[in-house]
Amino acid sequence: MPKPLKLGAQAVAVAGLAGLFALLIWKITHRPRPVKVGAAAPAFDLQRLDGNGRLALASWNGHVRVVNFWATWCGPCKSESPALQRLWEQYRTRGVVFIGVDSTDVASDARRFVRKHGLTYPMVRDRDGSVGNLYDLTGVPETFVVDRHGRLVEHFAGPIDLRDNDRAFKRAVDRALQS
Amino acid sequence: MAACAAALLVLPLAGTAVASEAHPTLAELEGEVMCPICHTTLDQSNSAAAARIEAFIVRRIRAGDTKSEIKRELVDQFGPAILAEPPKHGFDLLAWLLPIVGILVGGVVLALAAWRWSRRREPELVLAAGGVALPRPLDPELERRLDEELRLFDE
Numbered sequence: 001m002p003k004p005l006k007l008g009a010q011a012v013a014v015a016g017l018a019g020l021f022a023l024l025i026w027k028i029t030h031r032p033r034p035v036k037v038g039a040a041a042p043a044f045d046l047q048r049l050d051g052n053g054r055l056a057l058a059s060w061n062g063h064v065r066v067v068n069f070w071a072t073w074c075g076p077c078k079s080e081s082p083a084l085q086r087l088w089e090q091y092r093t094r095g096v097v098f099i100g101v102d103s104t105d106v107a108s109d110a111r112r113f114v115r116k117h118g119l120t121y122p123m124v125r126d127r128d129g130s131v132g133n134l135y136d137l138t139g140v141p142e143t144f145v146v147d148r149h150g151r152l153v154e155h156f157a158g159p160i161d162l163r164d165n166d167r168a169f170k171r172a173v174d175r176a177l178q179s
Numbered sequence: 180m181a182a183c184a185a186a187l188l189v190l191p192l193a194g195t196a197v198a199s200e201a202h203p204t205l206a207e208l209e210g211e212v213m214c215p216i217c218h219t220t221l222d223q224s225n226s227a228a229a230a231r232i233e234a235f236i237v238r239r240i241r242a243g244d245t246k247s248e249i250k251r252e253l254v255d256q257f258g259p260a261i262l263a264e265p266p267k268h269g270f271d272l273l274a275w276l277l278p279i280v281g282i283l284v285g286g287v288v289l290a291l292a293a294w295r296w297s298r299r300r301e302p303e304l305v306l307a308a309g310g311v312a313l314p315r316p317l318d319p320e321l322e323r324r325l326d327e328e329l330r331l332f333d334e
Contacts, residue, residue, distance in 0.1 A: 009288075071228065072231065073226075073227035073228045073230065073231040074227065075227075104215040104216060104228060104257060105231070105256075106231065106232070106235045106256050107256060109231065109235075127256060127257050127258055128215065128257055128258030128260055128261075129215055129216075130258075
C-alpha cells in the first residue's frame, strides 16, 4: 500500500476511535442524574390528556404540586386512584395542585380510565416515558411532592394508600406548604 | 429467460408483502413493535404494558387498518421508539447506512490486504539468458553475510 494511502487509512481509523471515545464521554456526562429530595424537580411541558393544549410544571410555580405517574395497565394505579381523588379534593382549597402523568399508554384507554375512576385533577400524557426517565421512575405508580419553589419535598414509590402512607403523604404536603 | 425466472421467484414474495400490508396479523406486528417498559419486542414480553399495546393492535386490525396505518398510530401514541426498526429518514437513516458502509469498507480493506499479501508471497524471478526465469540474485552484501554465517556454522 502506498505510504500516503496508509497514513490516510491510519488517520481515518484514529479519528473513528476518537469519535467513539468522545461519544462515550458525552453519554456518561449527559446521563440524567437521579432526582433527589431537596433538589429541583425536573421540568416538563406535556400535552394534556384531554387534548386541550399543554401543561408545564412551571406554570404552577408558587403552588405546591403533587405529581403522580400512573398508567392504565398498572393494577396499583387503579387501587390508589380513589385515595388520590379524595386527597385532591381535600387539598385543592389550600392551593395544592395535583398533576396526573399518564405514562406510556394509549390515550383513549387513559381517558376511559380517568372517566371510570372519576379523577378530576389535571392530566397530561408522557407518551414515550421520557419525563418518567427524568424522574428516575422504577415503575408506576410513583408520586412526587414539589414545593412552591420547585424543589422535591418527598417521593413515594408505590401507591398512595389512605391506610398505609396517608400520614406520610399529608406530612410531606404540609411541609411543602410551609416552605 | 433469466428475467422471467427472477420475476417468478420475486412475485410470490411481493404478493406476501402486499397481503401483509393490507391484512396484517398480530403475530407479525408483535415482532416489529417494542414494549416501552421492558425494551423488548412485544413477542418477547409478558408485561401488562405489552398486553395493552397488543389489545390496541388487535382493535386496529379489526377496524381494517393497514400495517402502515397501525404503525403510524402507534408512533402517534408512543413516539418513534415504539418501532423496533429505526425510521429510514433523518439522523436515524445512519442506523441503516452505517452497517452497509462498514461492510463495503471492510471488503475493500480485506481485498487490498489480500492483494498485498499475495504479491509478497510471489517469488521474484528474473529472466536469464535464453529466456529462463531464475530467482532474483541476492544482494552482494547479504550474500557475503550469509556465506560467513554458514562458514561459522560449519566450524
